[in-house]
Amino acid sequence: MKLEAFLSSCILEGWKDSILTLQNTEKVYEWSENLGIVRRCIESIVDKILTLQQRPGYGKKRHQSSVPKDWWTEDVSFLDIDIFRCIIAAVKSTNMLRPQLIGEALHVYASRWLPEITENRPNESSTSQEQDSPGRKKKILETTVGLIPADKGSVSIKFLLRLLRITNFLAVSPVTRAELLRLSGLQLEEATLSDLLLPARSPNDHDQTSTDIDLVTMVLESFLRQWRRQTPADESQLLISIQKVGKLIxxxxxxxxxxxxxxxxxxxxxxxxxxxxxxxxxxISTWQLTFISRYGAAS
Incomplete structure (x- = not known):
């Protein structure tokens, strides 16, 4: 069959060709899926992610150690969320890649399609109005959270907090929000002060003067619930953990x-x-002195 021969010899052999083919099938997805094109391309991409040490065409003259292990994350971030989900789910199921590498792929994808989570938002969006719709963003956010590996530290606390913040504006499911709260609480002690200083208002509101203290309070409550359930052999670790969070707060x-x-x-x-x-x-702490100086006279 000519289509099969073309797929095998021209499309599936190449990395970029498989990516471009999947991008072009989005407009005729059902037809492409029925012909097996989508499945074959996904399988080819997953196989290359797991077996190749560098991006095809990266440059053979470079020393192997200079090639980043996340060479594939940028290319797959251009794909539709459903195709991206299939690729990441397939890669995860093999247990051949470190959870942090899966987390990096999720971060790259979310940063491309959810610019609200990045510190430097682009002036002009390259996505269409449909792609930029709240419904699409909601789906991307919920899918991303569902793909986060169970291993602690597979994604950063900074990434989790920024995802959690935009749940307020995308009306995500309670399950997604609860999972983000749980994960954020689990990793709160890894946060820095700058990670917590998130604006309270909508990303489209330029008057962002206050930080989202409600979000920080909820994450702290999540941390405390999980902290109280822990039963480590060395109780000193529990004390170190909560005092580290106390200093941060x-x-x-x-x-x-x-x-x-x-x-x-x-x-x-x-x-x-x-x-x-x-x-x-x-x-008495510095913040308490500030608090007293501001409100003491009024009390």
């Missing part, structure tokens, strides 16, 4: 306490959520 409180637009009740609520064991020192 106090640093965050020091920043938000200076925000004139931040309701005092929210600052107090976050401060009270943190248990006393998280603060090893009985000395």
């Amino acid at each position: 106090d640093s965050y409180l020091q920043v938000v306490a200076k925000d004139a637009n931040m309701p005092v009740q929210k600052v107090a609520s976050l401060a009270e959520t943190l248990p006393g064991i998280a603060r090893p020192s009985t000395m």
Whole structure:
């Protein structure tokens, strides 16, 4: 059969050809799927991800160690979310790649199609109005979360928090939101202060003066629920963990306490959520001094 011969000799042998073919089948997806083109291309791509040490045509003169292991993540990020899901699910099922590499592929894909999670948003979007629709973004977000490997640290806490933030604007399912809260709480101790300083308003609102303290409070509550359920052999690790989070939250409180637009009740609520064991020192903290100077006279 001519189609089979063409696929085998011209399309499936090449990496870029398989990618381009899948991109072009989006407009005639049902026809392409019935002919087996989609399945064959996906299988070819998955096989190359698992077996090739570098991107075809990357440059044979370069030393092997200089080739990044995530060479394939950028190319597959151009594909439709359903095709991308099939590729990642197939790769995950083999257990041949590190979870962090799967996580990197998810990060690259989400950053391309959900510019709200990136710090430097492009001035002009290359996607069509349909591709940029809230419904499509919701599907991409929910699919991305569903593909995150179970291994702790497969994606960064910064990535998780940014995904969690935009759930407020995309009306994602409660299951997706709950999973992001769980994962964010699980990795909260890995966060930095800058990771927590996320704007509270919609990405389309340019007046982003306050940070999303509600999100931080929810993630802290998630962390505490999971922390209290732990039963490690060495209890000192539990103490180290919660005191690390306590130091992080106090640093965050020091920043938000200076925000004139931040309701005092929210600052107090976050401060009270943190248990006393998280603060090893009985000395008054900097954020408390700021808090007292701002609101003490009014109380």
